[in-house]
Amino acid sequence: MANWLVRMKSKLHGKxxxxxxxxxxxFHPGAFIRACExxxxxxxxxxxxxxxxxxxxxxxARAAGLYESFLAGCHAKANELDDSxxxxxxxxxxxxxRWIKARQAAGADPDQISSTLLAWMDDDPYAFCxxxxxxxxxxxxxxxxxxxEKLSRARFEAASEEPxxxxxxxxxxxxxxxxxxxxxxxxxxALAEQTGLKPEDCLAVAKLFAPRKPQEALVWVKRGRAxxxxxxxxxGAGYDLDKLHRELLTRLGRQNExxxxxxxxxxxxxxxxxYDDLMKFVPKAERREWHEKALNASKGAxxxxxxxxxxxxxxxxxxxELVHGSxxxxxxxxSHYATEPAAKRLEKGRPDLAAxxxxxxxxxxxTDKKSKYYDAxxxxxxxxxxxYQxxxxxxEWEQxxxxxxxxxxxxxxxxxxxxxxxxxxxxxxxxxxxxxAKERWGKRHPGGDL
Numbered sequence: 028m029a030n031w032l033v034r035m036k037s038k039l040h041g042k043x044x045x046x047x048x049x050x051x052x053x054f055h056p057g058a059f060i061r062a063c064e065x066x067x068x069x070x071x072x073x074x075x076x077x078x079x080x081x082x083x084x085x086x087x088a089r090a091a092g093l094y095e096s097f098l099a100g101c102h103a104k105a106n107e108l109d110d111s112x113x114x115x116x117x118x119x120x121x122x123x124x125r126w127i128k129a130r131q132a133a134g135a136d137p138d139q140i141s142s143t144l145l146a147w148m149d150d151d152p153y154a155f156c157x158x159x160x161x162x163x164x165x166x167x168x169x170x171x172x173x174x175x176e177k178l179s180r181a182r183f184e185a186a187s188e189e190p191x192x193x194x195x196x197x198x199x200x201x202x203x204x205x206x207x208x209x210x211x212x213x214x215x216x217a218l219a220e221q222t223g224l225k226p227e228d229c230l231a232v233a234k235l236f237a238p239r240k241p242q243e244a245l246v247w248v249k250r251g252r253a254x255x256x257x258x259x260x261x262x263g264a265g266y267d268l269d270k271l272h273r274e275l276l277t278r279l280g281r282q283n284e285x286x287x288x289x290x291x292x293x294x295x296x297x298x299x300x301x302y303d304d305l306m307k308f309v310p311k312a313e314r315r316e317w318h319e320k321a322l323n324a325s326k327g328a329x330x331x332x333x334x335x336x337x338x339x340x341x342x343x344x345x346x347x348e349l350v351h352g353s354x355x356x357x358x359x360x361x362s363h364y365a366t367e368p369a370a371k372r373l374e375k376g377r378p379d380l381a382a383x384x385x386x387x388x389x390x391x392x393x394t395d396k397k398s399k400y401y402d403a404x405x406x407x408x409x410x411x412x413x414x415y416q417x418x419x420x421x422x423e424w425e426q427x428x429x430x431x432x433x434x435x436x437x438x439x440x441x442x443x444x445x446x447x448x449x450x451x452x453x454x455x456x457x458x459x460x461x462x463x464a465k466e467r468w469g470k471r472h473p474g475g476d477l
Contacts, residue, residue: 046093050075054100060108069114072097076122083125087132094126098155105153119155123147124166131167137174145178160201164208176205190222207231226255226264233271245275273308282308297325298332299339330357334365338372347373350380358387359394374414382414386427393435401441409448 053071060068076097082090101119110116123144130140144163148156167175183198199222206215212235219228229251236244248268255265269292276285286308293301302321309317322345325336330353337346346369350358358366370384389407392400408431415424428449436442 044089044093044096046075046079047096049078050093050097050100054104056104056107058107060104062109062111065108065110065112065114068108069118072118076118076125080125083129083132087129091126091129091133091135094122094129098122098126101155102153116153116155116157119153120159120162123155123159124162127163127166127171131171137171138178140171141175141178144175145182160204161208164204167208172205172209176202176209179205195222203228203231207235210235212236224250224254226251226258226262226268229254230264230268230271233268233275237271237275241275241278245272245279248272248275270304273304277308293321294324296332297321297328297336299335302336302339331361331365334361334369338368343372343376347377347380350377350384355383355387355390358383359391361387363388363391370410374410378414379418379420382411382418382420382423385411385414390431393431393438393441396438398438398440401438401444404441405444405448408445409453412448 053075055068076094079090079093079097082093098119101115101122105115108115127140127144131137148159151157163175164172179198179201183195183202186192186194186198189195199218202218203215206212206218212232215228215232215235219225219232229247233244233247233251236247248271251264251268252272255262255268269288273285273288276282276288286305289301289305289308293305302325305321306314306317318340322336322340322342325333328336330349333349334346337343337349350369350373366384366388370381370388373381373384385407389404389411392404392407397404408427411427412424415421415427428445431445432442432449435445
């Protein structure tokens with residue numbers, strides 16, 4: 028990789044392409060790019076890349092050289108920026124794919140293109156090539172993909188002496204991506220069975236079969252679901268297999284089986300997501316009946332899922348009954364992503380239950396010592412206080428105050444604000460950047476329009 032920068036500098040100090048003279052300043056050499064500046068910085072780089080794209084049709088060899096120079100700049104700049112967002116790395120990956128397309132358009136030897144790419148993948152200090160196989164497989168033409176498969180296969184076989192090693196797994200995954208791009212189903216199946224069939228493999232094979240052979244795809248979906256069921260924890264592919272299973276049944280005219288499958292999935296994992304999937308297959312005239320059937324069958328689900336399900340289906344009475352039957356300790360363990368919407372839904376009709384949900388959110392923050400969110404905790408406790416008062420449960424609020432003050436008096440960043448709330452004060456969240464700016468502006472320039 029280091030030779031890229033040398034070549035780029037020699038060009039820039041000699042007879043350089045005019046575009047290269049535009050590339051160097053956009054990198055802001057020597058200036059550190061902070062995380063908050065990275066989006067704008069990469070947008071500037073992309074503008075130059077789009078300019079190079081225009082040469083792809085008229086002068087692809089020139090485009091390839093410019094992309095390589097651009098990659099040299101990315102490597103030289105990588106230590107001068109905070110790429111927490113990953114945008115810079117993603118941009119570098121697009122340059123590699125653009126370079127492949129340009130080299131192919133220029134008539135370069137496919138083996139040479141793949142050999143160069145593999146050299147970059149081997150010497151990759153900034154992980155620009157990390158999991159790039161799917162993108163480059165899509166960038167290669169047929170001949171290029173065949174060359175890349177041949178060289179990757181040789182790497183895979185060389186690593187076969189250690190089948191449990193990283194290199195063997197790495198090149199196995201790269202070959203999987205190549206076979207998917209080639210739609211080489213038999214090669215994919217042979218590799219998967221050689222290295223150990225996973226639910227992700229069954230999903231990939233099913234998707235390859237699905238457009239033309241939905242019945243074959245269905246066989247692989249069932250096989251993938253069986254493999255996934257053997258695992259102690261469900262894989263991410265398991266949910267996609269379930270979805271594809273129902274879609275294939277529908278395509279094959281087996282709507283009743285699709286409904287039965289959706290119902291079985293809901294019963295195993297009741298949630299707002301499986302409920303939505305189920306109702307897609309329910310005949311319109313039967314939706315009310317299936318709605319009641321589903322909610323009655325959901326009682327064994329976890330509290331988080333039930334809260335979301337009852338909010339999604341607007342079942343306020345069931346929601347209230349659920350919260351009423353849950354202890355404060357249990358409510359405190361549930362994420363605010365579920366308890367906050369539930370509290371808002373219950374505030375008007377059941378302030379007593381909403382108060383408990385707001386209290387649970389506040390307690391969860393202070394108990395876990397999440398000092399970054401003490402402002403949110405104070406807001407939660409304020410809403411809990413107001414709901415307790417509207418419900419005529421002042422004693423419950425006083426009990427909460429005593430408990431919090433006794434258990435969390437050492438949390439100096441929180442307890443002062445809480446004691447003010449207990450005394451009846453209003454908690455005001457920190458103002459936004461613009462609100463604070465307007466307030467300062469108004470003090471400096473009174474009489475304005477703010």
